[in-house]
Amino acid sequence: MSAMKTAPENARSRDIKNRWLLSLPALLIIFIAAAGPLLVMLLYSFMAKGDYGDVKFGEFSSEGWFSVFFQRDMFDDTFGLATAHLSIIWRSLQLSFFTTLLTVILGFPTAYFIATRPPSTREIWVFLVTIPFWTNLLIRTFAMQQVIRNEGLLNNALIWLGVISSPLQIMYTDTANLLGMTYVYLPLMVLPLYASIEKLDFRLVEAGYDLYANRFQVLRRIVIPLVMPGIIAGSILVFIPSLGAYVIPRVLGGGKNMMLGNLIEMQFGAGRNWPLGAAMSITLMALVMIALIFYVRNASRSGAGHV
């Protein structure tokens, strides 16, 4: 620092100081609400587990992180991969991927339909799409259970129609998880898709038809590339909560079809292994980030870049 500061320079540095002071409350809230809990988790993941839950403060241990991926043999000291954990992580990734795919497939026609209504009726359709948000997630999940259980709406209807003779076992399978998550997260796909389809210049669609592209080619070469930002936004909004889903697999998947969220909950509850739970939580976060980076990169390479 030079001792010979000019007056305006002084004023500027005071300005900067003031600016920091003024944004301090916001920064504090961000730190306490977002970074704080994450740091606590990170800290806990590196501590030894307490005997009845909690952690032993100040006692460093990498056991939590170790147990995410590996397990020790009960009798000798050899260790192998924690296949139970890894298969749950793998299943969570798969289910989230297929949930995202299904919501795109179901959400696109829905959003397209809404976006092509006259402007006055569009708002009504958007409003209808958001109605499920008024109801608690748990209740919506139980409603889904009523639909897909053995004596439920779906099975009864199929039997009545003569499609099947005995009820399909959907409850407590991955299919139940997939159906539940697709149902719950569909609006999160429809809304951003609608927003980008609504902005689509339909004269470009006409230009496509004029230049010998049939309906499928217009969809593939003109509509989808142009609404790619909406597809990306929707996929992010669906994939993230899917990967961490807790209530839906708990109610519909039963004990056998756990997802990451349930596994983490177990460590903080019955498992009494907080460091492991903390390490798993951070693993989940890392998975989300890696998946997003891959997805956004691939999606923008396939044509969304030029909008």
Next chain:
Amino acid sequence: MTALDGINLTIRENEFFTLLGPSGCGKTTLLRLIAGFDFPTTGEILLHGEDIAPLPPFKRPVNTVFQSYALFPHMTVAENIGFGLKMLGKPAAEVKARVDEMLELVHMVPMRDRQVSQISGGQQQRVALARALAPKPKVLLLDEPLSALDYKLRKEMQIELKRVQAETGITFIFVTHDQEEALTMSDRIAVMSTGSLRQVGSPWDIYDRPAERFVADFIGETNFLEADVLSVEGDRARVRLASGTEIPATFPDQTTPSGKVTVVIRPEHARIAGPDSASVQSGTVETVVYLGTDTHIHIRLGDGALFMIRQQNARSGHCGITEGDTVGIELSDDVAQILRD
């Protein structure tokens, strides 16, 4: 509601044909019917004898240059131009060759790999034209393609379009509300209003021999005079003007004028009568408007009507006529046209 009614129109091959009319007259609807974006409730659209009215746009050998250009923003200039051929399943080498040829035609070779957002409005116009021409359509439809360009660029593109049409030999159907544009570019013009055709003919026909008041009024400035038909002989009628002067007049085909009629005379076909020339009518000069190349002289006639003369300023200085003068009007030969009522 009927947008178009009783349209019966034959467009010739290799013709630069213009649909001219005010906005809302149905010219764009007619174009959209030919393109296949809208379908007629009744009637046929024949292309080389085949009815294309029921075909979707992607099965018609017809391409459009859109008013908004509608270039694909996620593609380069070359990809835009090649799109139609690619959709037709042409091999990549053929598409590339044709794209290069089109870029050459519209002078856009250096812009080949630009994104369409990186080129100017005039250049986008050229790309839109090249894109529509690339698949070698039988008919090219142009929906007010020059309306977004500034005056100078528009003039340039008018000549450019004419050149491209001559070079490619493709039938152009051009929609515009700009009468000057229509007169400059067209082989034939169809004037439309309120969903029907008012007159179809060469620019000369439309301008000098308007068939009805709407056409005469819409295109250029016109003097309307009341007259009585005295006799009809061949394709000329003799009419008596309000002043009592008798002049010959032409009339629209398939009509036989009689009784009271309206006669139109273009302002540039009339002059201030000299001391020894025959005046058809006289009046008082009301206003003299100097316009640089021309002078407009508005004359109040004896019967109260206003008559305008457009006089070219062949010499510098004042034209010598001032407001309040009493003058006679002299007509060039064979310039009066009787309107259909």
